[in-house]
Amino acid sequence: MSDDNEVDMFALRPDFKGPKTVGILLIIFSVFLAFVAKADLDLAQTDEVSDAYMEKILETPNQQGDNVSFDEYQLYHKEVNDNSGYLIRGVSLAIGSTAGIVGGALLYRMKPVGGKLALAGALVSFVGGVLGNMIFYDAAELHLKGTIRDNAEYFGYACGVCTFFVASLALLPLINARARLAFDEANKVELVQDESE
Numbered sequence: 399m400s401d402d403n404e405v406d407m408f409a410l411r412p413d414f415k416g417p418k419t420v421g422i423l424l425i426i427f428s429v430f431l432a433f434v435a436k437a438d439l440d441l442a443q444t445d446e447v448s449d450a451y452m453e454k455i456l457e458t459p460n461q462q463g464d465n466v467s468f469d470e471y472q473l474y475h476k477e478v479n480d481n482s483g484y485l486i487r488g489v490s491l492a493i494g495s496t497a498g499i500v501g502g503a504l505l506y507r508m509k510p511v512g513g514k515l516a517l518a519g520a521l522v523s524f525v526g527g528v529l530g531n532m533i534f535y536d537a538a539e540l541h542l543k544g545t546i547r548d549n550a551e552y553f554g555y556a557c558g559v560c561t562f563f564v565a566s567l568a569l570l571p572l573i574n575a576r577a578r579l580a581f582d583e584a585n586k587v588e589l590v591q592d593e594s595e
Contacts, residue, residue: 412583413576414508420571421505424516427564428498431491431523434557438488438530447475456546464544474541483533487557490526494519498564505571508584513572520565527557 441447452468459466478484497519504512531554538550571577 410575410579412580413574414580414584416574417505417508417513417571417577417580420567421502421507421512423567424498424502424505424564427560427567428495428502428516428519431498431560431564432495435488435491435495438484438491441475442479442482442484442488445476445479446472459544459546459549462545464542464546466542466544466546470541474537477537477540478534481533481537483530483537486526486533487530490523490530491561493526494523494561494564497522498568501568508581510572510578510581510585513568513570516568517565517572520561520568524558524561524565527561528554531557 449468452471456464456466456468456471498516501512501514501516501519504515506512531550534550535554538547542550571581
């Protein structure tokens with residue numbers, strides 16, 4: 399005997415919290431990408447890096463026995479800059495971070511276009527990041543040695559993983575059935591009929 403008032407515990411219910419949480423996470427990760435983008439774009443406009451900057455970068459590797467000179471690092475920087483490595487990675491990450499922040503804000507307001515925008519931005523960052531990091535790696539192979547050369551490769555992997563994670567995060571509310579139900583309910587247009595007619 400079935401009761402019509404019995405609640406179906408397996409029925410899909412709209413998930414309003416999920417997309418909002420994803421939106422907040424997208425904004426946080428996109429702000430981090432924005433800082434990396436700014437650093438790259440600043441370096442793209444610098445012909446030579448300062449001694450203070452190189453001292454900070456080379457201190458730990460040289461303590462571990464890399465013995466990379468300031469001249470070698472300056473050549474590495476010039477090689478990356480001449481091949482537009484900083485510019486490619488910086489611009490692509492800037493596009494991705496902007497799209498992620500705007501997309502995250504839209505997702506928080508329950509607009510599914512936010513997920514699509516953040517996903518597109520993350521894909522641009524991923525492709526630009528891979529291309530840019532190939533230039534960094536080639537320059538490191540030519541001019542650097544030891545752990546600092548390896549760090550150029552590891553940073554490329556980290557950048558790829560980070561942008562892939564942001565893309566996966568942006569895709570989540572677009573493919574989740576409960577999130578799609580919540581989008582439909584939040585964006586439902588109700589037609590109000592004038593009773594005076």
